[in-house]
Amino acid sequence: MINRKIALSSMSIFASLALMGGATFAFFSDSATSTGNSFAAGSFDLKIGTSAPAASDSIGAVFASANMIPGATPETATIFLRNTGTVAGNKAYLKIENVGGIDNNANQPTPMTRQVDITVSLDGTPVLIPDTNGNARQDLEDLQLSGNGLQIGTITDTGVDHTLVVTAGLNSGAGNEYQGDSVTADLRATLTQD
Numbered sequence: 001m002i003n004r005k006i007a008l009s010s011m012s013i014f015a016s017l018a019l020m021g022g023a024t025f026a027f028f029s030d031s032a033t034s035t036g037n038s039f040a041a042g043s044f045d046l047k048i049g050t051s052a053p054a055a056s057d058s059i060g061a062v063f064a065s066a067n068m069i070p071g072a073t074p075e076t077a078t079i080f081l082r083n084t085g086t087v088a089g090n091k092a093y094l095k096i097e098n099v100g101g102i103d104n105n106a107n108q109p110t111p112m113t114r115q116v117d118i119t120v121s122l123d124g125t126p127v128l129i130p131d132t133n134g135n136a137r138q139d140l141e142d143l144q145l146s147g148n149g150l151q152i153g154t155i156t157d158t159g160v161d162h163t164l165v166v167t168a169g170l171n172s173g174a175g176n177e178y179q180g181d182s183v184t185a186d187l188r189a190t191l192t193q194d
């Protein structure tokens with residue numbers, strides 16, 4: 001009886017081996033390759049200039065306003081901005097920074113930046129400047145912002161000049177306390193991809 005069981009088990013094992021042996025066969029294989037792939041980041045390079053094509057990362061003053069008179073015709077600066085990088089940008093920003101100046105007679109009621117009225121346009125489209133200091137005028141101090149500053153539009157192409165026009169004039173209500181006063185500031189444009 002025991003021997004018969006063993007014999008049956010042995011037969012089962014042989015049967016299994018036979019099945020496994022029957023399932024073993026070859027696979028063909030072949031491959032194809034793309035070589036030398038690279039993953040490099042593109043570049044963003046905003047250039048600035050007083051004439052087209054804009055080719056500088058930094059330029060000197062575009063305003064050198066002396067002897068400003070309250071309410072006189074504003075002075076105009078035309079600046080060209082261009083992305084010479086390989087990647088498209090999106091939002092363009094403007095702000096002033098490194099603000100300094102002179103308070104002749106040390107008697108300014110409010111900062112001189114608040115007495116310089118400005119307008120900004122990009123490619124002929126006027127930029128709405130929020131009255132951040134609440135004086136009911138658009139002035140240099142309204143552009144004295146943190147981060148990238150005020151979004152003035154979009155620059156989504158590369159290798160194309162965009163025209164930024166800024167006008168600046170002394171507030172018609174600037175009193176005698178501002179005679180001989182001056183303000184200096186950097187104008188900074190920034191282009192972002194978001």
Ligand SMILES: [Ca+2]
Pocket residue numbers: 045046047056057
């Ligand atoms: Ca640049």
Ligand SMILES: [Ca+2]
Pocket residue numbers: 103104105106107108177178179181
């Ligand atoms: Ca003064």
Ligand SMILES: [Ca+2]
Pocket residue numbers: 130131132133134135136137138139142
């Ligand atoms: Ca204002």
